[in-house]
Amino acid sequence: MHEYFAFALLGFTSFFTLINPLGVMPIYLSMTADLDKEMKKRTARKATIVSFIILVLFAITGQLIFKFFGITINSLKVVGGVIFFLMGQDMLQARLVRAKISEKEVNSYTNDISITPLAIPMICGPGAITNAILMMDTAESIVFQGILIIVISIVCFATYLILLNSTRIYNLLGETGNNILMRLMGLIVMVIAVxxxxxxxxxxxxTILKIE
Structure with a gap:
């Protein structure tokens, strides 16, 4: 039981920090500023559902993709760790690294911003996708795999709730509070990266040194 809890806790912490809903929140607010309450709710719901589906698909099919391209899980761990470290470094400096979208690009996404860029790549970015594949690989049994899928659903639902109440949360925390939280999450991401x-x-x- 302790192993299940530890695995679930690691999954929740890593996914929540990598998805970083508090970092997505200001962008979501700016992109939905002209929408009514119901449309904002629909946009947040669709974005999180699409993100959940993508993460689960990559978690399940990731190993097949590796075998097809001849990629090893250890190589992905190294590359994924580098990606996590760079993301954590930006978060530690309170920079919204996933918000690098120009005003011109945002205007072109208004027809369906819930999928692009909200779901992809802001919520479901390369870090979260890599984490889903790596954690599924470490899942030792069907129980662990089920726990991982449940954790992904919980994090996506938490993201939905945060986006739904984004105006209230942003006003409550203020810019300083949001920056502090982002730095803390960035530190956690960097530890996971190492x-x-x-x-x-x-x-x-x-293998290189032929050590058994």
């Missing part, structure tokens, strides 16, 4: 890099490099180095 763990992934070390766990990925260790077997690669052992």
């Amino acid at each position: 763990e992934f890099i070390v766990s990925g490099l260790t077997p690669i180095i052992r």
Whole structure:
């Protein structure tokens, strides 16, 4: 039971920090400023549902993709760790790295902003997708796989609730509060990144040096 809880806690922490709904929140507010309450709710719901489906699909089919392209999970751990580290570094400096969208691009997305860019790549970015694949690979049984899918659904639902109440939360925390939270989450992401890099490099180095 302790292993299940530890796995679920790691999954929730990593997905929540990588998805970073508090970082998505200001962008969501700006992009839905001209929409009525019902349309804002529909946009948030669709964005989180699409993100959930994509994460689960990549978690389930990730290994098949690796086999097809001849990619090893250890290589992905190293690359994923680097991605996480860079994201964490930007978050530690309170920069919304996923909000690099020009005003011209945002205007072109107004027909369906719930899918692009809200779901992809803001909520369901490369970091979250990589994390889904890596965690599914470490899932030792169907129970662990089920826990991972449940965790992804919980994080997506939490993201939906945060976006739904984004105006209230943003006003409550203020700019300083949001920056502090983002720095804390950035630190957690960087710690996770180091763990992934070390766990990925260790077997690669052992193979190169022919260490049993």
